[in-house]
Amino acid sequence: MKYSTIAIGDELLIGQVTDTNSGWIARHLTPLGWEPATVQVVADDAGEIERAIDRAFADTDVVLMTGGLGPTKDDITKGTLCRYFGGELVHNADVERNVEQVMAKRGLTVNEYTRTQAMVPSTCRVIQNEVGTAPIMWFERDGKVLISMPGVPHETRTMLERGVIPLLLERYHSGEDIEFRTLVVIGIIESDLAMRLDEFERALPKGIHLAYLPEPGLVRLRLTGISTDRETLNADMERLVEQLHELLGTASAGDGDLSVAEIVGNRLRDRKLTLATAESCTGGNIAHLITSVAGSSDYFMGSVVSYANEVKMNVLGVNGSDIEAVGAVSEPVVRQMAAGVCRLMGTDCGIATSGIAGPGGGTDEKPVGTVWMAACCGDRIVATVKHLPGDRARVIDRASTEAMLLLLSIL
Amino acid sequence: MKYSTIAIGDELLIGQVTDTNSGWIARHLTPLGWEPATVQVVADDAGEIERAIDRAFADTDVVLMTGGLGPTKDDITKGTLCRYFGGELVHNADVERNVEQVMAKRGLTVNEYTRTQAMVPSTCRVIQNEVGTAPIMWFERDGKVLISMPGVPHETRTMLERGVIPLLLERYHSGEDIEFRTLVVIGIIESDLAMRLDEFERALPKGIHLAYLPEPGLVRLRLTGISTDRETLNADMERLVEQLHELLGTASAGDGDLSVAEIVGNRLRDRKLTLATAESCTGGNIAHLITSVAGSSDYFMGSVVSYANEVKMNVLGVNGSDIEAVGAVSEPVVRQMAAGVCRLMGTDCGIATSGIAGPGGGTDEKPVGTVWMAACCGDRIVATVKHLPGDRARVIDRASTEAMLLLLSIL
Numbered sequence: 029m030k031y032s033t034i035a036i037g038d039e040l041l042i043g044q045v046t047d048t049n050s051g052w053i054a055r056h057l058t059p060l061g062w063e064p065a066t067v068q069v070v071a072d073d074a075g076e077i078e079r080a081i082d083r084a085f086a087d088t089d090v091v092l093m094t095g096g097l098g099p100t101k102d103d104i105t106k107g108t109l110c111r112y113f114g115g116e117l118v119h120n121a122d123v124e125r126n127v128e129q130v131m132a133k134r135g136l137t138v139n140e141y142t143r144t145q146a147m148v149p150s151t152c153r154v155i156q157n158e159v160g161t162a163p164i165m166w167f168e169r170d171g172k173v174l175i176s177m178p179g180v181p182h183e184t185r186t187m188l189e190r191g192v193i194p195l196l197l198e199r200y201h202s203g204e205d206i207e208f209r210t211l212v213v214i215g216i217i218e219s220d221l222a223m224r225l226d227e228f229e230r231a232l233p234k235g236i237h238l239a240y241l242p243e244p245g246l247v248r249l250r251l252t253g254i255s256t257d258r259e260t261l262n263a264d265m266e267r268l269v270e271q272l273h274e275l276l277g278t279a280s281a282g283d284g285d286l287s288v289a290e291i292v293g294n295r296l297r298d299r300k301l302t303l304a305t306a307e308s309c310t311g312g313n314i315a316h317l318i319t320s321v322a323g324s325s326d327y328f329m330g331s332v333v334s335y336a337n338e339v340k341m342n343v344l345g346v347n348g349s350d351i352e353a354v355g356a357v358s359e360p361v362v363r364q365m366a367a368g369v370c371r372l373m374g375t376d377c378g379i380a381t382s383g384i385a386g387p388g389g390g391t392d393e394k395p396v397g398t399v400w401m402a403a404c405c406g407d408r409i410v411a412t413v414k415h416l417p418g419d420r421a422r423v424i425d426r427a428s429t430e431a432m433l434l435l436l437s438i439l
Numbered sequence: 440m441k442y443s444t445i446a447i448g449d450e451l452l453i454g455q456v457t458d459t460n461s462g463w464i465a466r467h468l469t470p471l472g473w474e475p476a477t478v479q480v481v482a483d484d485a486g487e488i489e490r491a492i493d494r495a496f497a498d499t500d501v502v503l504m505t506g507g508l509g510p511t512k513d514d515i516t517k518g519t520l521c522r523y524f525g526g527e528l529v530h531n532a533d534v535e536r537n538v539e540q541v542m543a544k545r546g547l548t549v550n551e552y553t554r555t556q557a558m559v560p561s562t563c564r565v566i567q568n569e570v571g572t573a574p575i576m577w578f579e580r581d582g583k584v585l586i587s588m589p590g591v592p593h594e595t596r597t598m599l600e601r602g603v604i605p606l607l608l609e610r611y612h613s614g615e616d617i618e619f620r621t622l623v624v625i626g627i628i629e630s631d632l633a634m635r636l637d638e639f640e641r642a643l644p645k646g647i648h649l650a651y652l653p654e655p656g657l658v659r660l661r662l663t664g665i666s667t668d669r670e671t672l673n674a675d676m677e678r679l680v681e682q683l684h685e686l687l688g689t690a691s692a693g694d695g696d697l698s699v700a701e702i703v704g705n706r707l708r709d710r711k712l713t714l715a716t717a718e719s720c721t722g723g724n725i726a727h728l729i730t731s732v733a734g735s736s737d738y739f740m741g742s743v744v745s746y747a748n749e750v751k752m753n754v755l756g757v758n759g760s761d762i763e764a765v766g767a768v769s770e771p772v773v774r775q776m777a778a779g780v781c782r783l784m785g786t787d788c789g790i791a792t793s794g795i796a797g798p799g800g801g802t803d804e805k806p807v808g809t810v811w812m813a814a815c816c817g818d819r820i821v822a823t824v825k826h827l828p829g830d831r832a833r834v835i836d837r838a839s840t841e842a843m844l845l846l847l848s849i850l
Contacts, residue, residue, distance in 0.1 A: 041475045043462030044652060050480070051454030064452045066487070067480035069461070076477070083494060182830050241455060305723075305744075311730025312716075312723030315744040319722025322798055322831055330750040333716075333726040333742035335735070339784055343741070343754075373750055387733055419593050420733055 029200055031057065032084035033067045036077060036096030036105060037179055040069050049094040049177075049184045056188060059208035060197070061254050072096055074108045081112060081174065089172050090200075092192070095179025097162035106149060106165075109176060113167045115151030120163070123148060127161045152176075155191040159183050164191055173199070205258040207265050211249045211272055212291060214281045214433060218242045221249075228275060233264050244426055245433045246281070246288065281436065288432045289317040289324075295439045296327040301376040301405065303435075305331040306344055306369035308356065309383035309399055313428045329373040334365065344368035357382050357394050359411050362402035366411075370404060377405045377439070379431050383416075385423045399427040403435035410438055440611055442468065443495035444478045447488060447507030447516060448590055451480050460505040460588075460595045467599060470619035471608070472665050483507055485519045492523060492585065500583050501611075503603070506590025508573035517560060517576075520587060524578045526562030531574070534559060538572045563587075566602040570594050575602055584610070616669040618676050622660045622683055623692045623702060625847060629653045632660075639686060644675050655837055656844045657692070657699065692847065699843045700728040700735075706850045707738040712787040712816065714846075716742040717755055717780035719767065720794035720810055724839045740784040745776065755779035768793050768805055770822050773813035777822075781815060788816040788850070790842050794827075796834045810838040814846035821849055 033054075035047040050067045057064070065087045070076040077096070084091040096105035110117055124146035131138050145161045148154055155164035160183040165176040175192055177184050197206075213221060218240055229238050235255050241248040251268055255261040273280050281291050296303055305314045315331035318324055332343050337356055340346040346364040354360060365380035383399025390396035395415070402411040412434060416426045444465075446458040461478040468475070476498045481487040488507070495502040507516035521528055535557035542549050556572045559565055566575035571594040576587040586603055588595050608617075624632060629651055640649050646666050652659040662679055666672040684691050692702050707714055716725045726742035729735055743754050748767055751757040756779040761771045776791035794810025801807035806826070813822040823845060827837045 040462075041465060041478065042469050043465030043475075046457060046459055046462050047478075048457055051451075051457050054452060054454030058453050064454075065482075066491070067452065067458075067478075069478035069480075071476075080477070182833070307723075307726075310727075311735075312718075312726030312742050312744065315718075315723030315746075316721075316727045316835075319724075319744070319746060319796075320832060320835065324722075325746055329747040330754070331723050331742070331744035331746075332754075333723065333730070333744070335726075335730060335742075336740040336784070339741040343743075343783060372754060373747070385730075421731060422593070424727075424731065 029061060029090070030063050030065045030088040031090040031092060032065050032088045034077075034080045034084055034091060034093045035067065035069045035179070036072060036093065037069075038072050040095070041071055047094075048181055049179065052181070052185055053092055053094075053188060056193065057196075059250065059252050060193070060201075060206050061252060062196075072104050074104055074111075077105060077108045078112060085172050085174075090196075091172075091174045093174060093176045094184050097176065097178045105176065106147070109165065109167060109174070110149035110151070113149065113151045113169055113174075115149050117147040118150045120146055120148045120154060122156065123154060123163045126156045126158075126163070130157070130159070130161050155187065155195065157183060157187055158190060159186045166195065204254055204256055205261055207253045207261055209251045209265055209269050209283065210285050211269070211276070211283055212281045212286055213247045213249060213276055213279050214245070214291075214436060216247065216276075216279050218247050221247055224275060225249075225272075228268075228271060232268070235261070236264060236268065245429050248285070287317070287321070288429050288436075290321050292318065292432050292436060292439075293321050293324055293327060295436065296377065299439065301439075302327050302329050302374075303377045303379070304329045304369045304373040304375040306365035306378060306380040307331060307333045308335060308340070308365070308381055309385045310381045310424055310428045310431065311335065311385075313424050314379055314381070314431060317428055317432070329375050332369050332372065340365060344372065355394070357384060357398060357400055359400055359402075359413070362400045363404075363409055363411050366402040366404045366409060377403070377435060379403050379435050381427055381431050383414075383423070383427055385420045385427075387420060397423050399423065399430070401427065401431040401434055403431065403438060405435070405438050408438050410434060440472060440501070441474045441476045441499040442501040442503060443476050443499045445488075445491045445495055445502060445504040446478065446480045446590070447483060447504065448480075449483050451506070452482055458505075459592055460590065463592070463596055464503055464505075464599060467604065468607075470661065470663050471604070471612075471617050472663065473607075483515050485515055485522075488516060488519045489523060496583050496585075501607075502583075502585045504585060504587045505595050508587065508589045516587065517558070520576065520578060520585070521560035521562070524560065524562045524580055524585075526560050528558045529561045531557050531559045531565060533567065534565060534574045537567045537569075537574070541568070541570070541572050566598065566606070568594060568598055569601060570597045577606065614667055616666055616672055618664045618672055620662045620676055620680050620694065621696050622662075622680070622687070622694055623697055624658045624660060624687055624690050625656065625692045625702075625844060627658065627687075627690050629658050632658055635686060636660075636683075639679075639682060643679070646672070647675060647679065656840050659696070698728070698732070699840050699847075701732050703729065703843050703847060703850075704732050704735055704738060706847065707788065710850065712850075713738050713740050713785075714788045714790070715740045715780045715784040715786040717776035717789065717791040718742060718744045719746060719751070719776070719792055720796045721792045721835055721839045721842065722746065722796075724835050725790055725792070725842060728839055728843070740786050743780050743783065751776060755783065766805070768795060768809060768811055770811055770813075770824070773811040774815075774820055774822050777813040777815045777820060788814070788846060790814050790846050792838055792842050794825075794834070794838055796831045796838075798831060808834050810834065810841070812838065812842040812845055814842065814849060816846070816849050819849050821845060 033050040152165040162178040236253040334340040366378040370378040386396035444461040563576040573589040647664040745751040757775040777789040781789040797807035
C-alpha cells in the first residue's frame with residue numbers, strides 16, 4: 029500500500045521549523061507494510077494546498093496531511109479541504125466539548141479563536157484530538173482517503189498512534205495481520221552482518237522481509253511480516269527472532285527500537301548498576317542523552333563536565349603531571365576521569381571523554397576529531413581512541429555514541 | 440524570485456534521516472529575496488525523480504536538488520539528469536583531481552566507486568565540491584535552471600555558501616544589491632514587539648522589509664533590503680539598525696543569527712566572566728548547548744549534573760535538610776546549586792536547574808513541567824519557577840533556554 033504525505037506551513041518552507049512529522053509517520057507506517065511515495069511541503073495557501081492534494085492523489089490513494097490547522101490558520105486549510113471534498117463548515121458539539129476539556133487541562137479558557145476549531149467540514153469523519161484543540165479530519169471520496177492532522181509534533185505523534193493508525197488498519201487491513209520485530213545489533217558492520225545473515229535471508233518465508241537500518245556504531249534489523257494466517261505468522265516471527273539471536277550471539281543488544289542511551293539504561297537497570305559520566309569534549313551531551321530517557325534517575329547519578337583542566341584535577345582528581353606530560357586528550361587522563369567520577373558520585377560504572385571537537389585546537393599529532401574515551405565497571409576499565417569525521421556537532425554526537433558503546437562492550 | 444527544492448533519498452522518505460537541507464537552503468535564500476514554492480522528498484528512483492523535476496519546473500524556473508549522489512546511488516540521479524537535460528556522461532579530469540584531493544585529506548585512496556564521481560553529464564556546468572567527492576552540477580535549458588547538490592548536510596551547507604549562492608547571485612541579481620541584518624530581541628513577546636515597532640515598520644523605505652521570527656524566549660528581527668542603488672541601501676540599513684537599537688534598548692541582545700548559547704557566550708567573553716552550570720532536570724543539556732559553540736572553553740569551565748540528591752549535597756554542597764523540607768525542586772535548592780557550582784569550579788557566573796521533566800514524578804503541587812532555575816553572577820543571584828508545556832524532551836529543551844535567558848537578564 030502506497031501513501032503520500034503533505035506538510036503544510038510557511039514556517040516549514042522558509043526553514044524556520046523542520047518537518048519531522050513526515051518521517052515520524054513513515055517510521056510508524058513502514059513496518060505495517062505501507063510505502064511512502066512522496067513528501068510535499070507547501071505554503072499556507074489554498075491554491076498550493078489544492079495542487080499538492082491533486083499531485084498526491086495522482087500518485088497514491090491515501091494522503092496524510094499535517095499542519096495548517098492552528099486557530100489563526102485553520103480557515104485556509106479547513107476551508108480548502110471543505111471546498112475540495114464538497115460540503116460546508118458545520119458546528120460539531122463533540123469537538124467543542126473536546127476543545128473545552130483540552131483548554132481546561134492547560135488552565136486556559138476557550139477564546140474566540142479556539143472556538144472556531146469546532147467548525148468542521150460536513151464531509152469529514154472527525155477523530156477527536158486528545159492532546160490539542162485541532163480535530164483530526166478523515167475525508168474519503170471515490171476510494172481516495174485524505175487524513176488531515178495538526179502540525180504540532182507531539183499532537184501529530186500521539187494522535188497518529190491513538191487515532192489514525194487504528195482506523196487505517198481497520199480500513200485497509202481487514203483480514204490481514206501485520207507483525208514486526210526489531211533487533212539492535214552492536215559491533216558488526218552492515219556488510220559483515222549481511223554476509224552472516226545471507227542464508228537466513230534466503231530462507232525467509234513468503235511475506236516476511238528483513239531490513240537493515242544502519243546508524244553510527246550499530247545496525248537495526250527489522251523483520252516485517254504480513255499474512256492472513258495470524259497463527260502461522262506469529263510462530264514464524266518468533267522462530268526467526270530466536271534464529272537471529274542465535275546467529276548474532278552477544279552482538280544482539282536487545283529487541284525493539286531502542287536508542288543507544290536506552291540500551292545502556294536497560295542493561296544498567298537489569299544488572300542493578302549505577303552510572304556517572306565525566307565529559308570534556310562531549311560537554312554534557314552523554315549525560316543529556318542518558319537523562320533524555322524517562323526513568324533514568326533509577327541508574328544515573330550525575331556527571332562532571334570538566335571542560336577546564338582545573339576541573340579535571342580539582343573535581344575529578346586527575347593527576348596534573350599527566351596532563352602536562354601527555355596532554356588532556358590522552359589515555360591516562362580519560363582513565364583517571366572515569367575512575368574519578370565513579371569515586372566522586374559513588375557509582376558502579378563510569379564513562380569519560382576527552383578530545384578535540386574542533387574547529388580549532390587540532391595539531392598534527394592530535395587532529396580535530398581525535399577523541400579518547402574510557403569506560404569502567406567495577407574493577408574493569410577500558411580505553412580507546414577514535415578519529416571521528418565531520419564538524420564540531422558531528423564529532424560531539426559520534427563521540428557520545430561511541431563512548432556509550434564502549435561501556436556496553438564491558439557490561 | 441521563486442524556487443523549488445527536491446530532496447532525494449529512500450532514507451529521507453522512510454524517516455530514517457530527516458531532510459534538513461531544504462530548510463537550510465531556505466534560511467540562506469530567503470534573505471536574498473528568494474521565495475521557496477514547494478519542497479518535494481522523493482525516492483532514489485529515476486521515474487520519481489523525473490516527475491518531481493517536471494512538477495518543480497511547472498511551479499518555478501529554479502530548482503535546487505539535494506541528495507542521491509552517493510557513489511552507490513549516483514548512477515540513478517546523474518543518469519536521470521543526463522537523460523532529462525540531454526547529453527552523455529563524460530569523464531571530467533578536474534573532478535577526478537578533486538576526488539583524489541578530498542580522499543587524500545581523509546587519508547583514503549580512491550576506489551572504483553568514488554572514481555565514478557568523475558563521470559558527469561556533458562550538459563552541466565560543474566562546481567567543484569571542496570568538502571566531498573560528489574560534484575555539484577548546474578543544468579540550464581530554456582531559461583530553467585536545476586542545481587544538483589550532494590545530500591550530506593555539511594557538504595550541502597558548505598557548497599551552498601561557497602559555490603551555489605555566488606553563482607545564483609551572478610545569474611539572477613546582476614545590478615541588484617541585497618543586504619540583510621538580523622537582531623535578536625529578548626524579553627519582549629512578539630505581539631508587544633509588533634506594537635512597539637508599528638511606526639518604524641510603516642516608515643520603512645521601499646524595497647526594505649522587516650520579518651518577525653519568534654522562538655521560545657526570544658524574537659529574531661530580520662531586515663531584508665534589495666536595491667539597485669547600493670550606497671543608499673547600505674546607508675538605509677545602517678540607519679534602520681541604529682533606530683531598532685534605540686527603540687529596543689536593552690531588549691536587543693545583539694546582531695546576527697545567534698543562538699541563545701552564543702549570546703550567553705559573547706556576553707561572557709565581552710565581560711571577561713566565566714561560567715559553570717549545575718543541572719538536575721536539564722541533565723547536562725545546558726552544558727551541551729554552551730559547549731556546542733566553538734571556542735566556549737574561553738569562558739565555560741564545566742558542569743555538575745546532579746541527578747541524584749546525594750550529588751547535590753556531596754558535590755555541590757546543597758543543604759540536605761532543605762531538600763527534606765521543601766524538596767529538590769525548590770527555590771532554596773537551585774540557589775544553593777548555582778552558588779555551589781561557582782564555588783566548586785571557581786567561576787564568576789552559574790546557572791542551576793531542578794524540575795520535573797516527566798512523564799513520571801509529577802504531583803498536584805509540582806506537576807510535570809515545573810522547573811525551578813537560578814542564575815548568579817558575582818554577588819547577584821536570581822531564581823524563578825517556570826511551568827513548561829510538552830513532553831520530556833520539550834521540557835528539557837525549554838528549561839535549558841529559559842535558564843540561559845535568566846542568566847542573560849543579570850549579565
